[in-house]
Amino acid sequence: MTDQVLAAIDGSQFSEGVCDYAAWASLAMDAPLTFVHVVDNHSAVPEEQNLSGNLRFGARERLMKELSELDEQRAKVNREHGKLMLEAAKERAIDDGVSNPTTRQRNGTLVESLLELEEDIRLLVVGKRGETAHQASGHLGSNLERVARELHRPILMVPKTFKRPEKILMAFDGSKTARKGVEMLARSPLFAGTECHVLIVGAETAERRSELEWALGILRDAGHQAEGAIRAGEVDEALQAYEKEHGIDLLVMGAYGHSRIRHLLVGSTTTAMLRGSRIPVLILR
Known part of the structure; x- marks a missing residue:
């Protein structure tokens, strides 16, 4: 399927x-x-205590058989x-x-x-x-x-409890993955009718303003109500603050941005957001 x-x-x-x-x-x-x-x-089997030194002759074989039977019972359960x-x-x-x-x-x-x-x-x-x-x-x-x-x-x-997403936040950094993410958000039936927000974290420059306008334009052309901002500061803190201010229901992040720490989970910022977020996080690859 x-x-x-x-x-x-x-x-x-x-x-x-x-x-x-x-x-x-x-x-x-x-x-x-x-x-x-x-x-x-x-996955959750505790370490077996080594009892071989305490066992009489022949008892070790009997114990191993019993442990094997217990393993089979646990698997069945x-x-x-x-x-x-x-x-x-x-x-x-x-x-x-x-x-x-x-x-x-x-x-x-x-x-x-x-x-x-x-x-x-x-x-x-x-x-x-x-x-x-x-x-x-x-x-x-x-x-x-x-x-x-x-x-x-x-x-x-x-998270543990479902809430239908009505406001979506895209963490955007201009990277190839993030651009693909904006285009996916714009056309995905998953987000039809949702209010879309785009946040760039960093100093406000002409290049970043251009990137933000591009992202908002893609979303608006697809029929979304869209707004966004450029904010200075640490990425995870800025995203969490924006999330609370605007009542965001779902966060979208690319697995890699411009981070040079690619050997980590999915980039250090994404890891921090996954650990700290109280709302759903959609990771794009």
Whole structure:
């Protein structure tokens, strides 16, 4: 199934938000919706205590057999738990208006599974943090960092609660990725009828003013109400301040701007925004 909205769900508190945002995207884009759950039987297995020195002759073999049986039981429980979550997600999407959502369950790691499905993905929807990620507010979760770094498809990272986006903010720096992002925003059915904002962070120059006018012109020509600004300061702080001032519902960022730190997740600014944002963030590649 090509050009689908793929929603990755797990047992985290973000799963309901993932379901609702995925349903919204599927309906807006008129694209099929598939929920995927990945059974990673080794992601949360604690280190086994080495008891071999305390075991009598023959007991170690018996213990290893019992541990193997426990692994099989855990795998079965994880699969059954995943199937229940997929069914619940499907029912929720149907309640949201999606006519025929499908489900898939895969074994392995989240990143490997998504990379295998990449060619069929039009948009990936994930919770800001997954089930096994540390829940501290500043920690994004290693799975999400790897997904954002390695998957070359648009990724929508969402909070726990759905709010239909009505005001969109594009972080714009004049780069090739950002220009493609503005053109995508302008024509995407996902953002039909939304109010679009464009923000350039830096000193106001004739070049930046020209770039801003270009972006606003593209959006207005496509029928959007559009406004924007150029602001000095740190990029993440300026974006967050603008977001609060204007009641922005969704932030759009390119995975790379002009940052020279390309070996990091998706550029240091994007990483900071992902960790700090309380609204959905759409990452463009």
